[in-house]
Amino acid sequence: MAGDHRLLLENARQVVLVCTRGERFLARDALRSLAVLEGASLVVGTDGFIKAIGPADAIKKQFSEETFEERIDCSGKCILPGLVDAHTHPVWAGDRVHEFAMKLAGATYMDIHQAGGGINFTVERTRQASEEELFSSLQQRLQCMMSAGTTLVECKSGYGLNLETELKMLRVIERARRELDIGISATYCGAHSVPKGKTATEAADDIINSHLPKLKELSRNGQIHVDNIDVFCEKGVFDLDSTRRILQAGKDMGLQINFHGDELHPMKAAEVRLTLCCSVVNTHAMESLRSLFKDRSGLLKR
Structure with missing residues (x-):
């Protein structure tokens, strides 16, 4: 009773x-x-x-x-109040332990990325993993976070890059949202990297014309729930124009904008966010502005 x-x-x-x-x-x-x-x-x-x-x-x-x-x-x-983890990539397979040796030898993040490591390495392993394997590992990670006091977590996809694997990751996140006792804000991050064999423009076209319409269909049918859209706007990844197009398409279907920008190089990503979000109330803050604060702090004073 x-x-x-x-x-x-x-x-x-x-x-x-x-x-x-x-x-x-x-x-x-x-x-x-x-x-x-x-x-x-x-x-x-x-x-x-x-x-x-x-x-x-x-x-x-x-x-x-x-x-x-x-x-x-x-x-x-x-x-204590529950902790909110606002940026996580908790669905993946494999590991990148071998890359520590590359970093110790002086390789930068983008050196490793361009050599096929980093995100691209994890993409291959995640594509090969079954949905059950991904859910099992996600469950363990979220339970560990809960034990440390996290009660709300943003969970990104982004280690698929093709429609099939991105949807697989989002289904895993949706299952966790329904079955686990933790709040989840789901983020579609299919623009986490440019897939092998495609340009940024081609990848953006695929996301806008294929990925997002399918997400909209599955969301309407109640099969998945996606709150946010994320793009890695960075030199050698998605340029400003591709970033703007993807985020605008996501915004048009009701997704909140929450993207990686100016993380490694100043790309004027802050201006992109301002143009897309200035009329939106309660939008999420753009993530990873380390380079902006370091190299372009004057922007915030204007």
């Missing part, structure tokens, strides 16, 4: 609130003074939202006449 509330976490030694004054987040020096309650309890409603946090005695008195589907004694324990 359902209770008035879903969960009571009671008598915790500490509850970490992080913010107490209506802030959406804390940054820089503010992180030195997180809000922490000592000897506290927390109530979660049937809708999954937190209904009350406060001193254990006060919560006990306030909810003395109400019932809970579950009660957990948290004596001696600390309750």
Whole structure:
């Protein structure tokens, strides 16, 4: 029988609130003074939202006449907000341990990539793996993340590059979303690299004319759920024009834009994002802006 509330976490030694004054987040020096309650309890409603946090005695008195589907004694324990991992590539097969020797010898990321290693090496192994093998390894990785406190994770495809394997990866992610007790935001990343034998323009055409229409069809039928689209906009991978075309096509079918840009070389990817997202409310932040901050910090001041 359902209770008035879903969960009571009671008598915790500490509850970490992080913010107490209506802030959406804390940054820089503010992180030195997180809000922490000592000897506290927390109530979660049937809708999954937190209904009350406060001193254990006060919560006990306030909810003395109400019932809970579950009660957990948290004596001696600390309750923390769940961690959000906003960039992961958790579906893959094989490993790239042998590339450490190349890196120690001075090879750069792009040196390895252009020699057929990196993403391309993993693509070959992932194409060969069965759907069950990929799910088994993904399950282990997500369980490890959950044990470390992650409650929401962004999961990308991107080690298929062809339609068949990209869909296989997205089905694996969808199965995990349905079966595992962790929040998942699924990202189509079929433009993670340019497939062998194709130019960036040809790969972009294939994604726009073949991959995305199939994703739209499967999403409409409820077979998969995809939230975001990602492109690796980088020198030697997808150029600005191809990136813009792919992201625009994804945006047109309702996907959030979340892409790798200016990670290794300044490519003016930030400007691409601004032109695509300036009219969109609550868009995801573009990832990997290390080179932008290093080489083009003036852009942020203009």
